[in-house]
Amino acid sequence: MPAGGGTERLAELVGVPRALVIIASSDDYDAQIAERYGWINRAIPDPDLNAFVDTLARRLASFDPQALAAAKRLVRRRVPASADDYRESLECLRSRITSPTTNKRRAAVADHAAKVGKDLEVRMGHHLGLIASGREPE
Numbered sequence: 001m002p003a004g005g006g007t008e009r010l011a012e013l014v015g016v017p018r019a020l021v022i023i024a025s026s027d028d029y030d031a032q033i034a035e036r037y038g039w040i041n042r043a044i045p046d047p048d049l050n051a052f053v054d055t056l057a058r059r060l061a062s063f064d065p066q067a068l069a070a071a072k073r074l075v076r077r078r079v080p081a082s083a084d085d086y087r088e089s090l091e092c093l094r095s096r097i098t099s100p101t102t103n104k105r106r107a108a109v110a111d112h113a114a115k116v117g118k119d120l121e122v123r124m125g126h127h128l129g130l131i132a133s134g135r136e137p138e
Helices: 006-014 018-025 032-038 047-062 065-076 083-095 100-116 125-135
Strands: none
Touching: 006 018, 006 083, 018 047, 018 065, 047 083, 047 125, 065 083, 065 100, 100 125
């Protein structure tokens, strides 16, 4: 989940539907796609659509359902966000950071980072997908 007001600002910037896709998928988006599609919605060529949907569905299914539900709720609130909205987001983030699910995932990310180094930062969405699927780094 984005912190520091990222959830609220993203919804203000791109609208609620696009903010949900960005946050829930945790995918990587290059500048060309961001520019071309107004930061984030993108067209998928028909031959690639099934694989894209399958990948997204698997990624979403790998995430903590409570975290996804919280992200959806926070993004769907009214826009622009109020100070109370920011406080609610911060409290939600605090609760997710300390959850057992998050601690387990954090450990898996740390183990993976030791194997792939800086590439984790460059292609985080890719690596989170590998971690969720249990596959080894490429």
